[in-house]
Amino acid sequence: MEALLQSSRPLRADARRNREALLAAAREAFLTGEADAHVEEIARRAGVAVGTIYRHFETREALIEEVYRQEVDDLCAAPTELLNRHAPDEALRRFLLLLVEHSAVSKGMAVALESIMATDSPVFDDARTQMAQALDRLLEAGAAAGAIRGGVSGRTLLRALGGICGMRATEGWRDEAVRITAILFDGLRFGAQKAG
Amino acid sequence: MEALLQSSRPLRADARRNREALLAAAREAFLTGEADAHVEEIARRAGVAVGTIYRHFETREALIEEVYRQEVDDLCAAPTELLNRHAPDEALRRFLLLLVEHSAVSKGMAVALESIMATDSPVFDDARTQMAQALDRLLEAGAAAGAIRGGVSGRTLLRALGGICGMRATEGWRDEAVRITAILFDGLRFGAQKAG
Amino acid sequence: MEALLQSSRPLRADARRNREALLAAAREAFLTGEADAHVEEIARRAGVAVGTIYRHFETREALIEEVYRQEVDDLCAAPTELLNRHAPDEALRRFLLLLVEHSAVSKGMAVALESIMATDSPVFDDARTQMAQALDRLLEAGAAAGAIRGGVSGRTLLRALGGICGMRATEGWRDEAVRITAILFDGLRFGAQKAG
Amino acid sequence: MEALLQSSRPLRADARRNREALLAAAREAFLTGEADAHVEEIARRAGVAVGTIYRHFETREALIEEVYRQEVDDLCAAPTELLNRHAPDEALRRFLLLLVEHSAVSKGMAVALESIMATDSPVFDDARTQMAQALDRLLEAGAAAGAIRGGVSGRTLLRALGGICGMRATEGWRDEAVRITAILFDGLRFGAQKAG
DNA sequence: CATGAATGAGGATTCATTCAT
DNA sequence: GATGAATGAATCCTCATTCAT
Known part of the structure; x- marks a missing residue:
């Protein structure tokens, strides 16, 4: 009933290992294209039984959410870094390409980006907010510097990017996505x- | 096994009414957000029994497909019209806005556009192809006139538009989508x- | 609700034609191997609508029963004839071969014989009784003449024949059945x- | 999708109990005459939920097949034994009677034999082949010893036996079947x- | 009389979740 | 903590039969 309270006390080594294995297996499962992979399948890939999933995650959706949150955590470290090194518009340009390139390398990332960006599913609320804020930071910095048109929210831009990054199935995808x-x-x- | 031969002879009045009711109910069901509405539910909304769905449509997917096809048919009449009245780039601009405005008015259309554009589901192959060709016509005309950058396929543009048009959930959506x-x-x- | 009372008054010419067409279509359908042909299919083959089936036959089973009864009627004329022309044992031998040969020529007959002989389905009660009586006549005549072992009922022999005549699917069936x-x-x- | 790997490791005690209960319930269901017993019904009889059937058997047909396979396995141990103890023709005679006696005792066996022998259903392919081979062994041994007429396949004989063993419904069945x-x-x- | 559209009770199968071992 | 067997609601689809047109 009550799933593992992650904060209360550190997991035993084997429990942590199982948790990691499950996340890896889930990532792998989604990466293989089965965004609707069954819990039995994910458990099998992780080398555990289904019960173990429910010890670590409230529901199937909670597991998925966690997978996506981790992917997004990695990406959202980038904007701060990029803004330190580049002019705001260049930082934005590089971040957009970063998303595309990540999608090109990892189908799992592409699916994650599409799910996060192009849907309204509450499952991805946290991840979506985080991504939108990362883009907002870049857009606002660019607008403040007069290099980027204002009046576009990160959330909006996210939508368009979600559509683009979801394209990976088609032939010659990467080039078109970059373009x-x-x-x-x-x-x-x-x-x-124009404005300036 | 083989559903209703639409060509053989016109449907009886009551049959046509049911067919329309089913399509309307399905559209309505998807519009309410349940893109995965159950056949029983759709039948109930249309005031018929499940069997009637299967008299009119091969499978559940065929019904969905037809709903989307109708929406797309409506839209795809526009490009020809627009190219007759406007310069190619203006025709393209208006068509893009048309998609957005339709999505603003009809949640069903928005969902349709998102499903058609932002996925690879074979269910929407026909609709997707039709939309991509409509955009191709506009893009090519624009490129031929030197008003539009070449090298972008309708399919690619479709992806981005799918993401944008799917946004309708958020506050202030319409303005952002237009922007x-x-x-x-x-x-x-x-x-x-640049090229010129 | 009440199906056509066959005895009350003669059918109109077109009604009789439909009835014959339905029986022919049903025979054809079973002959094609689909002993479980659907009513829609049978109606289609007969060039009528399903409603017409239910005007002529109480239920689907009643139609099947009638088809089989007709096949059996044809066969059961034979024993009397054979007993007139041949010694009882020879008449029996010829009748057994007649069943096999009919099955070899008509898949419909083979299915009919199998259904009638090798099951206990009440649907075929009449047909079964008729066949059993035909065999009884031959067996009794043979036993009375001292040419055939007594103590075997037509019903029992029928079972074995049903199994044999149902074999038509396999390669080289006819020869084995004859053997x-x-x-x-x-x-x-x-x-x-032995007895004598 | 893939049911229970029987080989991997022995079933837990309760799982084995359920599996046995399901097989018994299925046997019972067919015995009651419902060769087309529903999965819900079989589950109910076994005191489990439908899902449990699908944990143990790929499909409904796989369950049926297993029931029949077990019956046939029991029977097919006999020929080897009989050929060791008796002359080939006597072994054959005893095996034929064994089938009849088993059918007399168990309606389930009778139905099994009828289904296996008198149809071409691929569901029973394995069982049929096994039975045919058992008979082939006896027939060939008998023919080699000059005691039995050659040129009859086990498969053909099986057909006739299927018809005979399926008879159990009628009064005085056992005696007629033996005869x-x-x-x-x-x-x-x-x-x-004759040949000799 | 004929048509064929509509009915709707099934029936097989799936899969997230629970809980006895 | 882990296991994996069991649960059972949910879901699509079929097809004999009815009845409005």
């Missing part, structure tokens, strides 16, 4: 130029 | 200016 | 010789 | 005498 991302970026600069 | 669509359009023109 | 029928017949004579 | 089995056997010997 349309560049178009979006040009559009964002174009507006600023 | 980012404008950004995309600007990006497409921007490239052409 | 084992001959064995059965030899067994019936063999017993008589 | 006609004897006739078949006499026929098989009769041929050999």
Whole structure:
């Protein structure tokens, strides 16, 4: 009934191992394309039984959510870094490409981005908010510097990116994704130029 | 096994009424957010029994497909019209806005666009192809006129639009959708200016 | 609710035609191997609608029963004829072979014989009784003439024949069926010789 | 999807109990005459939920097949034994009677034999092949010893036996079945005498 | 009389979740 | 803590039969 309280006390070594194995297996399962992988399948891949999933995660959805949250955590470290090293518009450009490249490398990431960005599922609320805030930071910095058109929210941009990053199935995907991302970026600069 | 031969002879009045009611109910069901509405539920909404669904549509998926096909048919009449009345780039701009406005008015259309554009589900293959071709026509005309950047396929643009049009849940959606669509359009023109 | 009272008054010409067409279609459907052909399918083959089936036959089973009864009627004319022309044992031998040959020629007949003989389904009660009586007549005549072992009922022999005649699917069926029928017949004579 | 790996490790005690209960319930269900007993019904009889059937058996048909396979396994141990103790023709005679007696004792066995022998259903392919081979062994041994007429396949004989063993519904079944089995056997010997 | 659209009670199967071992 | 067997609601689809047109 009550799933493991992660904060209360540190997990025993084997329990932690199981938790990690489950997350890895779930990531793997989604990466293989089965965003609707069954719990039995995920448990099997992790080398545990289904019961163990329910010891670590409230429900199947909670497991999925955690997988996606971790992916997003990794990505959302980037903007701060990029803003330290580059001009705001360049930082934005690089972040957009980063998302595309990650999607190109990892189908799991692509599915994650699509799910997070292009849906309203409450399962991904946290991840979505985090991503939107990361983009907001970049957009606002760019707008403040007069390099990027203002008036576009991270959430909105996210939508478009979700559509783009979800494309991975089609032939020649990567190039097209890079191209349309560049178009979006040009559009964002174009507006600023007009305004300025 | 083989459902209703639509071509053989016109449906009886009551049969047509039921068919329309089913399509309306299905549209309604998807509109209410249940893209995975159950056949029983759709039948109930249409005021018929499940068997009637299967008299009119091969499978549940065939019904869904038909709903989406109708929405798309309506939209895809537009490009030809627009190209007759406007310069290619203006026709493209108007078509992009048309998609957004339709999504603003009809949640069903928004869901349809998202499903058609942002997935690879074979269920929507026909609808997707039709939409991609509509955009291709506009993009090619624009590129031929030197007003639009070349090298972007309708399919790719569709992806981004799918993400955008699916946004309807959030507050202030319409304005943001119009804005980012404008950004995309600007990006497409921007490239052409560069090239030219 | 009440199906056509066949005796009350003669059918209109077109009604009779429909009834015949339905029986022919049903025979054809079973002959094609689908002993479980659906009513829609049978109606389609007969060039009528399902409603017409229910005007002529109480239920689907009643239609099947009638088909089988007709097949059996044809066969059961034979014993009388054979007993007029041949010695009782020869008449029996010929009748057994007649069943096999009919099954070889008509898959419908084979299915009919199997259904009638090798099951206890009340649907075929009448047909079964008729066949059993036909065999009884031959067996009794043979036993009375001292040429055939007594103590075997037509119903029992029918069972074995049903199994044999149902074999038509396998390769080289006809020869094996003829052979084992001959064995059965030899067994019936063999017993008589022993007894005599 | 893949049911229970029987080989991997022995079932837990309760699981084995359920598996046995399911097989017993299925046997019972068929015995009651419902060869088409529903999964819900079988589950109910076994005191489990439907899901448990699908944990143990791939499909409904797989369960049926297993029931029949077990019956056949029991029977097919006999021929080897009989050939060790008796002359080939006597072994054959006893095996034929064994089938009849088993059918007399167990309606389940009778139905099993009828299903296996008198149909071509792929569900019973394995069982049928096994039975046919058992008979082939006896027939060939008998033919080699000059005691039994050659040229009859086990498969063919099986058909006739299926018809006979399926008869259990009628009054005085057992005696008639024994008698006609004897006739078949006499026929098989009769041929050999002729040939020799 | 004929049509064929509609009915709706099944029936097989799936899978997230629970809980006895 | 872990196991994995059991649960059972949910879901799609079939098809004999009825009845409005």
